[in-house]
Amino acid sequence: MIRSTETIQGYTYGGKDIQPSLVSMQELEDLKVTVGWMDDDPIYLRLAGEALEDQAEQIVDHWRNGIIAGIPNLARHSRTPEGTPIPDYVINSGKRFQQWILDTCLRPYDQEWLNYQQEIARRHTSAMKNSVDGVRSTPYVPLRDILAFIPVMNETIKPYLAAKGHSTEDVDNMHRAWCKSMQLQTALWARTYMDETQGSSEW
């Protein structure tokens, strides 16, 4: 379900303060062609969204507590510079992370979606990280770690896609559409990192 922006702290999808994306809709369309986007990918993403909807909390917990928390170089981004955990930061940004799974699957990839892609990317760079939750933590998540984490997310999402009894073919199609979306989104985020960080400083 697409939840109301009011029920998730700091979730401002479609809000008036969201800056317009520097990527144009035409560039998004071109990127879709590059990634091999097919007409039925949104259909399989919707199916994926329905399958993942009541598992989003578990999935984010798997990624964050099951994987990221065990890798010090990644875990530090949710802690203070001294290494103290910030539980509210993890909980609140985790809820937005859960909602992002649903947005990935259930929202149309229109101008609002494109704008919010830029917003999420900015929240990983020094332009905005920490500001939404008012915390003191690392200034940014390096782009390389985001890119390198994609295959981990793609691999670990599989059992959740398969958990609702769909055929192997449907699960494969859902997974393929999910992976293309991940590639699309990180290609968009790369633009934000380049714009916000003069090219390389947050690589």
Ligand code: HEM
């Ligand atoms: C493709 C990979 C990733 C995706 C799709 C993703 C997605 C998200 C989303 C949707 C949010 C919530 C944004 C918001 O509304 O504030 C978020 C926040 C956050 N993510 Fe990621 N993330 C990824 C990789 C990582 C990695 C590798 C780390 C580092 C360990 C990380 C650390 C964080 C942190 C610290 C926040 C809170 C940012 C803030 O201060 O507002 N993310 N992520």
